[in-house]
Amino acid sequence: MFLNLYLKGKNSMKKMKKHTRETVLTGIVLIALSAFLYFLHYEVFHDLHHTLIFLFEDIAFIPIDVFFTALVIEKFLDKRDIAHKLEKLIIIKGVFFSELGDKILKEFAKCDKNVKLISDEAHISKEWGKEEFRKLEKLLKEYDFEVEVENLDIEKVSKILNDKKDFIISIITNPTLMEHESFSDMAISLFHLRDELQDRYFKMEYECGCYDRQHLAKDIKVSYRLMVNGWVMYMKHLKEEYPQLFVKEMINNPFDNRSFEEKFEVYKLKSKNKKNS
Incomplete structure (x- = not known):
């Protein structure tokens, strides 16, 4: 029984490592794609000035985007998730104590x-x-x-x-x-x-x-x-x-x-x- 739990734990660790590698690879691909599109924009319009304006405008917006998505919205969703988990936990504990x-x-x-x-x-x-x-x-x-x-x-x-x-x-x-x-x-x-x-x-x-x-x-x-x-x-x-x-x-x-x-x-x-x- 405990061997099965140990093996499940090892498999979950492998899945986490695989997920991390996939995340890093996805990030590299998206950055490369973004760089290619900016280069394509310059090749089509030959306007380095406006290309750089759009680039720095997008970069300047990132901290605000991170603040709202990672700190405000994510914390709100985390609180809801924690409340939901606590509710499930109380139900399971209640069943546990009443049943055995x-x-x-x-x-x-x-x-x-x-x-x-x-x-x-x-x-x-x-x-x-x-x-x-x-x-x-x-x-x-x-x-x-x-x-x-x-x-x-x-x-x-x-x-x-x-x-x-x-x-x-x-x-x-x-x-x-x-x-x-x-x-x-x-x-x-x-x-x-x-x-x-x-x-x-x-x-x-x-x-x-x-x-x-x-x-x-x-x-x-x-x-x-x-x-x-x-x-x-x-x-x-x-x-x-x-x-x-x-x-x-x-x-x-x-x-x-x-x-x-x-x-x-x-x-x-x-x-x-x-x-x-």
Whole structure:
């Protein structure tokens, strides 16, 4: 799998080099063509004075043209492109956490004996601002993310990862997400964990009982850390840009084990049951 990704990366680098050579060659051809047309203009009209006037007039216009095309119009288009990519990124992240991220985080958190240290601080609400997120991010930097593998429902985690294998691969190979290194690293770590469970853990554990659980614990620790940090960044962005989606994810907080009724009451949301009664 990773060999295929490496080969794809090499092929994309080759394509970039080829594209650069083609751009340089195109530039040389266009400049040569321009020089030929100016020469042809002089040969036809025998008027060097006006030919030079047109030439310098065109050259003088280049900085203004560059300013409007490269700085003004291009920046405007870049902003639109960035906004479009961010929207796509939020949608993909939302699907990721709803499809498998929240489920796996809950399984990891269940077997994290020190989870109270972060879960109490991770009850993200509508009142949160930049300062609250900053405090949580600071706490996570110092947190150990130690999962007790012997208490983990490994078969359940493995099934979730295996069922969503194609989705994880699509995230790893998605060009939009490649620019967001942390999210891509998280997807790669989960795919590696899935391979570790499928190809080594179940075979070795059931055949000889000789699997090194410390190795699995390290892989889980990496995925756990990346997922929690990715989830906090996702919640922070939703809070700033997508308040309706934020409320939904706030209720589905993987670190909040309170019942839906308690959450509705604490967060002062309208319960459907109360509305219908």
